[in-house]
Amino acid sequence: MNETMIAWAFFAGKILLLFGLAFGFIAPIMVWVERRVCALIQDRYGPNRVGPLGLLQTLADGIKLLLKEDLRPNEVRPWFFILAPIICVIPATMAFAVIPFGPPTTLGGLFAEPKRLQIAELNAGFLYVLAIGSLGVYSIALAGWASNNKFSVLGSLRASAQMISYELAAGLALVSVVLLSGSVDLVKIVESQTYLWNIFPGFLAFLIFLPAIFAETNRTPFDLPEAEAELVVGYHTEYSGMKFGLFFLAEYVNMTTVSALAVLMFFGGWEFLPFLPWKDVGVDVNGLIPLFGGFSLPAVIIPFSWFAAKVAFFMFLFVWVRWTVPRFRYDQLMSLGWKTLIPLGIFNIILTTAVIVFHRMS
Amino acid sequence: MEIQQILFFSFAALILLSAALVALRPRPIESAMWLILNFFLTAGLYILLGSNFVSIIQVLVYAGAIMVLFVFVILLLNLDPREFGSEAGLPWTSLVMFIGFLTFIVLSLHVATPELMKKLPEIKETGAGVFGSIESISMVLLKNYVWGFEIAGVILLLALIGVGLLAYRKPPVRARAIHTSTTDTMKDGGAS
Amino acid sequence: MMSVPISYLLFLSFGVFCFGACGFLIRKNALSLLICLELMLSGVNIAFVSFSRLHQNEAGNILYFLVITVAACESAVGLALILNFFRIKKNIRLEEANALEG
């Protein structure tokens, strides 16, 4: 194997790993987790028939969705009706491309230089995530509009307004993190918090960021666009079969993305504990872990798993919040966004800047 | 032909195609969709040109903010064809297209000179960072163009205020009545 | 990176601009007009960024930022105006906005 082929294989491996995880593992597991946790919270069993602990339930659901008849109501606007779920998945997937899932590594000496565990080695990754994240609104808007259904339109209107508003809040919160880390490169942001995680100096930013990502992903307590009681299920009322499945999938992928972002921005990414990075524990990310029989694994698997665990915690948080917190009213949602989070975000930026400037001067 | 050139020509062709469709599709939503595609392709072009930051901003601001606003308004109005008007007649359309074509030709004649035919130079360092990177652009922006930057901020603020004034409507009486009555009930509920 | 003449990029810019201008004149509803305005600005932006690359100078990129600032303001104000127009006329047909007819 020459170096070019190794590089290509590495590239393909990253893609496969990430997207395999995202679509083949995280989404199905999350569906199962959601239902099980829901049941746990509501003191019932949840799916437990298909496979062990009902783990194959999602697979069965997926097969059902794929095999279902592709219904298309008469009054919908045809092209856009089909387009909407497609462009729902695209941004969700694209955002994944710049999420680093481990420290730059030589994979146990496979490469001369440490390589980034990131599909697209973009140095403005943070902006890219924001940019792509803001596109998710199109699919929702289109879906509602194309359905030609009053509930759907209302749902998508709500979704658009909500996502535009909270995008601002999230962006403002993240700007202060960028100020703290001094870079927009996600890898560098993580490296900057080797010891001091951004959650400590940027706690206010995190307080803004957390509700903002809940709203961004249209999750409870901000799931107004699909509020069943008011709007049936909002923008995807008219969708069924795999088109609905795509919306469903995108939601979980988005959740994963924002969870990963939260971990990367605030919780030190793949680092072990605050003030205790892997290298102080003795883990060399470029090294190898010997296994039985002469086999060995790259040591980078450890930070990667730790990162995955942190993301999983956030995903769990999503689920946890969903089944415990009641839904906001729409005007409350808007006033929270515009009258609390955004001013707070601006104040936070000014405060952070002032502190940084003061710190540099002294 | 290198891969970059192939990419450029395909991007250029797609940009022109989507631009034409923006201009020619009758319904605003279709125009908007093609425009979004156009902006994405333009962002790709900017990456080819080496202006990475500009490319991201193109997606973030144009596609992510401005066009969302358009789509939002289109949804809000939820127009049927009767409400957004009939199509222009063929004579008018052909006249406009002719003038547009003429303008394109004349503009192109202006730039179709040998000295403008030379290839673009390679990207190099600009002192603060690679050309087109966020560091390089922000150094120039905040050093040489800081007044323009500030004025842009003021313009945005003015637009914000202006739009607020334009779009603000006093809530209709009924809605307010409902609002107050709900709060009243809530109070009552709390009391009893 | 890319090795095409600047004039090709300018042709592209002119093309996008002219399509935008044509659309501005052909379309009969105010929303499409605003969309075509954005297209024209985008065409101008292509020229700016290209020149920036040609001269290896960030000035063109910075002009791009100023242009999108203006574009954002313009579209926001324009959409607010369209909303008001719709409230009054119950449509957005531009030929109904002819109160200044001579």
Add this chain to the structure above:
Amino acid sequence: MDNPTEILSFVMGAAALMPLLGACLWFWIGKKFGNEKVAEKIVSVGAVSFMAVSFFCVLYTFLNVEGSARVTFFEWIRFNSKSAVNFAFLLDPLSLTLGLVVTGIGTLIHLYASGYMHGDPGFGRFFTYLNLFVFSMLMLTFSDSLVGVFLGWEGVGLCSYFLISFWFSEEENANAGKKAFIVNRIGDLGFLIAMCALFKVFGTLNIPELLAAVQAGSLTPDQLFWIKIACFGLVLGATGKSAQIPLYVWLPDAMAGPTPVSALIHAATMVTAGVYLTCRMQPLFLLNLEILEILAFIGGLTAIFAASIAIFQNDIKKVLAYSTISQLGFMFLAVGLIAPVAAFFHLITHACFKALLFLGAGSVIHGLHHEQDMRHMGGIRKKMPLTFWTVTIGVFAIAGIPPLSGFVSKDEILHFTWHSHRWWLIMFAFTTAFLTSFYMGRLWVMTFFGKFRGHHEAHESPVSMTAVLIVLAILSAIAGALNWPELWGGSERLNEYLRAVVSQAAGEHTEEAFYSSLKLAGISSLVGIAGLTLAWFRYRNFAGEEFKAPIFRIFKNKYYIDEIYDFAVVQNLKRIGYALWKGVDGFVIDGFLNGCASVSTKASLRFRRLQTGMTQQYALWVWIGFLLLLFGAWSLR
């Protein structure tokens, strides 16, 4: 404030600013402050006290300035690096004397007016104008530059206009004001021409520098020519302001104003501005003796001319107005004969006794309920004893009965005239002296003696008026002491004092001169007594009859001067104005404008088709224009 100059500038600033401050205050107070009576009280007390402050300031300066002094307040107009006009006061004998007269007589007349104007709805307005007038007059008097003098000159003209047409609701009064204003403009043109010419020659408008440059001599013929122009201009200005031939016509009409105004402005102070100016600029005139000759002739002619008209006037104020013109003629006669001290002396005495006469006449008018026609008066000496006695002193003073002030000052002028050996002027002067005493006697007799021919019962005026009359009567009686000729044992103080500024031939101190002057004095007092006697017999039993001979009609109609002016000037101006209105304004200008309007109307009727109201069509036009520009730019490459 230890520095004497600082004290002076403070005091003089106060003197000038008190009236200005008053002018700002009274209008507001008179209009808004409480009820009318309170406002009147405040205004009258305030105005009189402000004037008194101003008077005492000038008096202080008068007593404390040795020779002359200049106080500069600030730089006003800068012409170039070398010359500038300052806002500055020139304090020398001439200006201080006039300043004392202005503020002193002004204070008395303010006091008088507070009684006379009692109950008038425009009470505050009246004192505003009056105080503004005093400010302007002080500017005129004290300014050390011609620009400042001109400011005051215009200011007094403006206030004169305001006050003549004070009761503007009657058209006649308004017309009189306009007449005064317009006629004065002609004189002002002369002043402006003089200023321009002097600036051309000397490059400065500051009076001391100007006069110093003149006295330094060595002027080229060209410069002398321009100085002559300037002198002509000054004479024109002086005739306008001081109501001399040919610009005297406004003064009789100016009697339309309230009587205190006539006394202050049109007898005592403003009309003497011309005399003051010619005295002030005397060195210029000494370079042009022929202009002085003309000035003397104008003065003499005006004196006899106005006196002959005065005989036939029945309005008591008109008589006094013509008398004023006549007396001003005397002053100009003196100025023209290079006797400015005599002129100034007469100015002072005239200010006293003419103010007295006017105020007395005002008192009579007030007592007779605004009756001004002497034919409807008569026999009121018993009813108004104070007025009668004070006016008697005034009449005797102006008639030249020794030893009252008028006798002394007039005799001095007659003396100079006699020694000039110009027979015309001598004839004019003596005839005028006779006529003066005759018409004053006529006024006196017709008003106070004989039967009462009026409609209303007469009553004596209030104390504020009669007190002023008494003060002025005393002044009229004793003012002659100021300049009692040395030949008769006097001191000639005024002469000594003014000698520093103006030049006048010194009198001889021989025996011969003494007898000759005594002879002259005898003649002049005889002339005065003769005039009074004649009037006494002629009008003692006046019952409405007049001179019947046709020759007198010309006097009665004031030599038809108003008609001649009307025919020669006013009608022609009206014709020119009409032609300009119809021809230039109506045809050319209006035609042009209407043509433009109609062309644009017609054009726009066609072009409005372009205004379809369709945004996109406009955009297309813009685009086509842009395309043409592009084509042009490309084809020019």
